[in-house]
Amino acid sequence: METDGNSLTFIALFLPFVAAALAPALTRRMGHKVAWVLAIVPALLFIHFASLVGTVASGEVVTGGHRWVPSLSVEFSWFLDGLSLTFALLISGIGTFIVLYSGGYLKGHEHLGRFFSFILMFMGAMQGLVISDSFLMFFVFWELTSITSFLLIGFDHSREASRRSAMQALIVTGMGGLALLAGLLVIWNATGATSLSGLLETDNALRESALYGLAFVLILGGAFTKSAQFPFHFWLPNAMEAPTPVSAYLHSATMVKAGVYLLMRLNPVMGETAVWETVLPLFGGVTLLVGGFLAVRQSDLKLMLAYTTVASLGLLVMLTGFGSEHAIEAAVLYLIAHSLFKGALFMVAGIIDHEAGTRDVTRLGGLRKAMPVTFGAALVAAISMGGLPPLFGFLAKEEIYYALGFASLWSAVFTSVAILGNALMFAIGFAVALKPFLGAEVKTPNHAHEGPPLLWLGPVVLAGASILAALVSPLTHRLFSIPMASAVAGEPLDITISLIPSIGLPLYLSLVTVALGYAIYRTLGDVRARVAAVLAAIGWGPDRGFDQVLRGIVRGAHGATGLIQNGRMETYMTLTFGIIALAFLIPLVGAGEMPAFPQLPVLTLYEIVVLALAVIGLGAVLYADDRLTAIVSLGIQGFAVALIFLLFGAPDLGFTQFMVETLSVVILALVMTRLKLAKSDHRPTGEKALDVTVASLCGIGLMLALFKVTEISFDPALSVFFTEYSRVIAHGRNIVNVILVDYRGVDTMGEIAVVMAAGLAILALVRVRLGRRVQHAEPQIEVEGRETVA
Amino acid sequence: MIETALSILVGIFFAVAVYLLLSKHTIRIMLGVVVLGNAANLSIFTAGRLTREVPPVIPPDLYVPEIATANPLPQALVLTAIVISFSLFAFLLVLAWRAYQDLDTDNTEEMRIAEPKADPLPPLSY
Numbered sequence: 001m002e003t004d005g006n007s008l009t010f011i012a013l014f015l016p017f018v019a020a021a022l023a024p025a026l027t028r029r030m031g032h033k034v035a036w037v038l039a040i041v042p043a044l045l046f047i048h049f050a051s052l053v054g055t056v057a058s059g060e061v062v063t064g065g066h067r068w069v070p071s072l073s074v075e076f077s078w079f080l081d082g083l084s085l086t087f088a089l090l091i092s093g094i095g096t097f098i099v100l101y102s103g104g105y106l107k108g109h110e111h112l113g114r115f116f117s118f119i120l121m122f123m124g125a126m127q128g129l130v131i132s133d134s135f136l137m138f139f140v141f142w143e144l145t146s147i148t149s150f151l152l153i154g155f156d157h158s159r160e161a162s163r164r165s166a167m168q169a170l171i172v173t174g175m176g177g178l179a180l181l182a183g184l185l186v187i188w189n190a191t192g193a194t195s196l197s198g199l200l201e202t203d204n205a206l207r208e209s210a211l212y213g214l215a216f217v218l219i220l221g222g223a224f225t226k227s228a229q230f231p232f233h234f235w236l237p238n239a240m241e242a243p244t245p246v247s248a249y250l251h252s253a254t255m256v257k258a259g260v261y262l263l264m265r266l267n268p269v270m271g272e273t274a275v276w277e278t279v280l281p282l283f284g285g286v287t288l289l290v291g292g293f294l295a296v297r298q299s300d301l302k303l304m305l306a307y308t309t310v311a312s313l314g315l316l317v318m319l320t321g322f323g324s325e326h327a328i329e330a331a332v333l334y335l336i337a338h339s340l341f342k343g344a345l346f347m348v349a350g351i352i353d354h355e356a357g358t359r360d361v362t363r364l365g366g367l368r369k370a371m372p373v374t375f376g377a378a379l380v381a382a383i384s385m386g387g388l389p390p391l392f393g394f395l396a397k398e399e400i401y402y403a404l405g406f407a408s409l410w411s412a413v414f415t416s417v418a419i420l421g422n423a424l425m426f427a428i429g430f431a432v433a434l435k436p437f438l439g440a441e442v443k444t445p446n447h448a449h450e451g452p453p454l455l456w457l458g459p460v461v462l463a464g465a466s467i468l469a470a471l472v473s474p475l476t477h478r479l480f481s482i483p484m485a486s487a488v489a490g491e492p493l494d495i496t497i498s499l500i501p502s503i504g505l506p507l508y509l510s511l512v513t514v515a516l517g518y519a520i521y522r523t524l525g526d527v528r529a530r531v532a533a534v535l536a537a538i539g540w541g542p543d544r545g546f547d548q549v550l551r552g553i554v555r556g557a558h559g560a561t562g563l564i565q566n567g568r569m570e571t572y573m574t575l576t577f578g579i580i581a582l583a584f585l586i587p588l589v590g591a592g593e594m595p596a597f598p599q600l601p602v603l604t605l606y607e608i609v610v611l612a613l614a615v616i617g618l619g620a621v622l623y624a625d626d627r628l629t630a631i632v633s634l635g636i637q638g639f640a641v642a643l644i645f646l647l648f649g650a651p652d653l654g655f656t657q658f659m660v661e662t663l664s665v666v667i668l669a670l671v672m673t674r675l676k677l678a679k680s681d682h683r684p685t686g687e688k689a690l691d692v693t694v695a696s697l698c699g700i701g702l703m704l705a706l707f708k709v710t711e712i713s714f715d716p717a718l719s720v721f722f723t724e725y726s727r728v729i730a731h732g733r734n735i736v737n738v739i740l741v742d743y744r745g746v747d748t749m750g751e752i753a754v755v756m757a758a759g760l761a762i763l764a765l766v767r768v769r770l771g772r773r774v775q776h777a778e779p780q781i782e783v784e785g786r787e788t789v790a
Numbered sequence: 791m792i793e794t795a796l797s798i799l800v801g802i803f804f805a806v807a808v809y810l811l812l813s814k815h816t817i818r819i820m821l822g823v824v825v826l827g828n829a830a831n832l833s834i835f836t837a838g839r840l841t842r843e844v845p846p847v848i849p850p851d852l853y854v855p856e857i858a859t860a861n862p863l864p865q866a867l868v869l870t871a872i873v874i875s876f877s878l879f880a881f882l883l884v885l886a887w888r889a890y891q892d893l894d895t896d897n898t899e900e901m902r903i904a905e906p907k908a909d910p911l912p913p914l915s916y
Contacts, residue, residue: 009848043796046883051809055837085859127825160915160916163916164916167916180869200904229855233830234908263900338798395858404833416796428861433884484914518858523916549869550914551914552910554912554914555911555914556791557910558909559910562909565905566905567902567904567905567906567907567909568898568899569814570812570898570899573811573812574812577808577811582872589873598791598794598797599791600791600794601791601792601793601794601795603792603795607792607795611799614799615799615802615895618802618803618806618825621806621810621821621825622806622809622810623871627817630817630821634821634824634825636805637825637828638824641828641831641832641892644796644799644832644835645835645868647842647843648792648835648840648841648842648843648860649840649841649842649843649844649845649846649859650845650860650865650868651837651845652845652865652869653831653835653869654873656872656873657872660872660873660876663876664876664879666882667883668820668821668878671883671884671887672817672820674887674896675817675887675890675896683813683814691809691812692809694808695805695806696805697807697810698804698808699802699803699804699806699808700802700805702800702801702804702829702833703797703798703800703801703804706793706796706800706833706836706837707794708800709837710791710793710794710797710839711837714839716861717859718863719838719862719863722862722863723846723854723855723859723862724854726848726855727848727852727853728853728854733847733848733849733850734846734847734848735847735848735859735862736846736862736865736866737860738870739863739866740866740869740870744866747870748870751870751874754874755873755874755877756879758877758878758880759877760880760881761881762881762884765884765885766884766889768888
């Protein structure tokens with residue numbers, strides 16, 4: 001069983017990606033009906049994971065893996081406990097119906113194959129995320145979900161709104177991903193664990209580590225961006241630009257819960273600290289209220305649902321961080337309930353949009369006769385969302401109130417927040433499920449009628465699952481809720497809540513919620529107008545802030561480029577040489593490495609003459625009135641250098657220098673006399689001062705560096721080697737030549753290649769347009785190149 | 791310390807080269823390139839220590855030189871460097887000449903084809 005399930009899990013990890021690769025070709029052949037074939041993949045995954053339920057429910061953990069990079073102790077390993085398994089079942093189960101639904105929803109779309117490919121890729125990534133064990137694998141899958149989410153939001157890439165939303169989601173969740181990576185590294189540093197299962201065994205190590213605060217902030221950065229917590233909530237409603245199957249799958253049922261999953265996963269090792277139990281409920285609570293109120297503001301079905309998703313995620317984070325066993329149980333129940341009812345409601349919104357041609361709730365009504373099946377599914381899902389019996393949402397809500405209670409001021413505050421948030425979600429849930437279907441028939445852009453089974457199958461099954469899960473609640477708890485809650489708590493928990501309400505505080509609070517929710521539902525139009533007025537008064541939100549930041553980056557980059565790269569070569573040169581001068585001077589002056597003042601040498605007369613000649617040549621180059629004088633003076637300094645080489649035992653250098661210098665002067669004169677150029681080099685005084693300063697600093701810098709170099713002792717090992725062996729081994733008496741053609745022969749060949757390349761480039765440049773005019777300049781270079789080496 | 795004198799000379803060479811390279815006129819920049827090459831070669835030469843008038847050549851009847859010779863290694867390096875810097879110079883010269891023919895100027899200020907003066911802001915939309 002163990003090995004068998006092991007290899008099957010391994011296959012399950014890759015199956016969605018294989019299917020994603022095949023999807024476009026299959027779709028080309030079969031059209032939208034390919035959905036029936038592709039849905040087999042998630043269905044198989046579901047069956048595989050379902051077969052593990054018994055094992056996991058008995059308290060075992062299914063693990064497996066392969067070595068990946070043993071030297072870095074990186075493994076390709078997975079691990080399935082109650083938390084992972086419930087997620088995996090939700091992903092593959094809902095995924096099955098999403099694939100079917102996509103086939104109906106995007107029937108006839110020219111990029112349907114691509115869409116299937118993306119969504120299956122996402123499925124693989126998400127599934128990998130929840131069952132991966134090693135940190136590296138977890139991170140890779142985490143980022144992969146961000147990337148596939150980007151591809152799916154931007155699926156309709158010809159619209160700017162789509163592109164913007166896709167970019168926004170990628171940037172926000174991508175930044176979070178980086179924070180997560182850093183967080184995982186910090187955790188690794190603090191505990192030595194490289195896998196989640198290893199981390200869970202470290203018990204208190206992370207909580208007691210000095211790095212806990214840092215890890216906490218970074219992990220929260222990952223979780224809050226992914227799960228759209230305030231103030232990062234704005235990307236999620238914008239992600240509704242994606243086709244509805246994507247919204248139903250990624251942006252309500254699965255991907256956005258990855259952040260919650262992360263928090264739940266780390267709860268046993270990071271939870272139960274003061275900061276955890278303060279920050280999480282606060283951000284979660286704020287997100288719950290913000291999401292709820294912004295949802296009321298909307299009239300677009302999908303946006304209404306999107307903001308309630310934000311609210312629900314807030315609620316989940318709040319419960320996860322609340323720090324009691326019942327709160328964790330409530331979070332687990334609500335997470336399962338939410339995936340089922342929100343997935344169904346999104347699909348319903350998509351069906352309405354698809355069949356009626358609009359999803360503006362104010363332009364819809366009376367569809368119950370035309371779309372009875374959809375209406376039924378919507379109603380059941382909304383009852384679950386509203387937390388009414390006999391749906392699973394009811395159990396979740398009872399447990400939430402049971403967990404929060406009024407024991408202290410702190411919990412009373414969050415109970416109130418939960419009541420308000422739940423009431424808002426109640427109102428929105430029924431607004432989505434009832435308003436389009438009840439009332440007088442309204443004329444819609446399309447003539448509405450029931451969609452095909454491909455469309456309504458998903459919502460019906462998910463709504464049915466909501467009922468079933470509640471009706472057999474002891475079984476549901478035993479198989480899913482209890483193992484999952486135990487995994488989140490890190491210790492065995494028991495969940496007993498059932499549909500039979502016990503008379504007590506939770507029931508009263510439920511009644512309050514329903515009454516409040518009903519009141520909001522009745523006055524939704526008014527409330528919407530009022531919230532809109534408040535938002536208009538605020539006028540600014542993180543969504544606009546995002547645009548401002550991005551534009552600011554573009555403007556800033558443009559400004560900086562204009563400043564640094566202003567198109568004036570002089571600036572570049574001045575900057576470059578300024579920095580070179582500093583690079584010489586800062587270590588010498590700053591680090592106290594100044595050379596001692598060197599002894600003045602005793603020079604022979606002819607040495608003095610040669611050095612003076614060089615300086616005079618240089619001076620003449622600088623002060624020459626016209627360019628011909630300058631060119632001739634250039635010859636003087638060049639010959640002086642050649643003489644220096646001769647004087648200090650380097651005749652080869654001397655001769656080469658003579659030759660090169662002669663050629664340089666001749667070519668320069670030939671080329672430049674043909675151009676009509678300004679006679680001399682006029683620079684304004686300010687510019688001249690700057691240039692002189694930079695030049696002097698460079699010169700002084702190099703001089704001091706040379707002083708320093710010649711001051712320290714010389715290691716002649718290499719030279720001694722060449723001198724001793726050049727005749728013995730290489731049979732050459734001229735040591736310099738032996739080095740060039742023998743010891744460093746390859747290097748010399750490279751040098752010849754450079755000369756040749758330069759010659760060819762020159763030839764090309766000369767021939768580009770004018771051809772013959774300066775041909776004499778080029779063959780001389782070639783000849784010279786060969787001669788020097790000889 | 792004969793190296794001191796040459797170090798000072800190298801400093802002067804480098805300073806003059808930089809000053810010429812900072813010019814706006816391509817012909818001065820060409821002069822700067824040549825001087826810069828000499829500065830670099832001399833600095834390698836100096837850093838390898840100087841010996842007066844004894845080239846690193848082994849007499850015909852010996853296998854190892856009898857007396858201390860000049861350091862052969864920097865000479866080999868410089869020999870390569872001279873040729874390379876000449877190639878570079880020749881290439882730059884032809885480039886400058888072609889630039890003059892096409893743009894009708896030797897002033898780098900006026901060579902703005904690759905980096906035009908009013909570079910527009912990149913698009914701010916998505």
